[in-house]
Amino acid sequence: MIGGYIAFKMKCNRADVYQAAIGGCLADCGMAKLPPSLLNKRESLTADYYKEIHAHPIFSYKMIKDSSIIKDSVKVAVLEHHGRLDGTGYPKRLKTKPMNLFTKIIAVADVFHAMTSERAYRKKQSPFKVLEMIFHDDFGKFDIAIVKTLLSSSLIFP
Incomplete structure (x- = not known):
């Protein structure tokens, strides 16, 4: 839903708001x-475990690729949502082509949600701390306009 909110x-x-929300939910x-x-x-996690986890976007894509209600650009975003603008990320490095808008939105929404959610291996973090980390620590990895959109809305969203 965060992806839909950012698109809105x-x-x-x-x-496109609906597509961003659907893509974020299915990523x-x-x-x-x-x-x-x-x-x-x-x-x-060991290197082998990381390799398994890094395959999840491929599995996600395969699960939705034949859906007629999801735009092709959103299907690509589901596959590439762990890619970063600087070419890092997985399942493949993305230096060779620009990321589409849905990919950029879902990437920010996914990392924001992941870091503000409780996990077996760590506690959830404050939404404000997470936004600060995305804005400063991960500068250059995410589309700055999308990060600023989420940042400017953070007071009313949580």
Whole structure:
């Protein structure tokens, strides 16, 4: 829903707001293909475990790729939502082509949600602290206009 909210605040049309919300909701659906023991680990992950987790966007994409109600650009965003503007991220590095708007929105929404949510391996963090970290620590990784949109709305959103 955070992706839809960002799209709304960016004055996207209603259809694109819905698509951003749907894409954000489905971005991590591929986690359902991973073993629960991996998802509930409290200790540090090994390289092999990271490799498994890094496959979830591919699983997510495969689960939705044939849907006729999801725009192709949103399907790509689901696949690429862990990519970053500086070419880092997974499942593939994205230095060779620009990210579409849905990818950029869902990337910010996903990291914001992940960091403000309780996890087996860490406590949730304050939305304001997370926004500060995204804005400063991850500068250059996310679209600054999208980060500023979420930042400017943060007082009313939580």
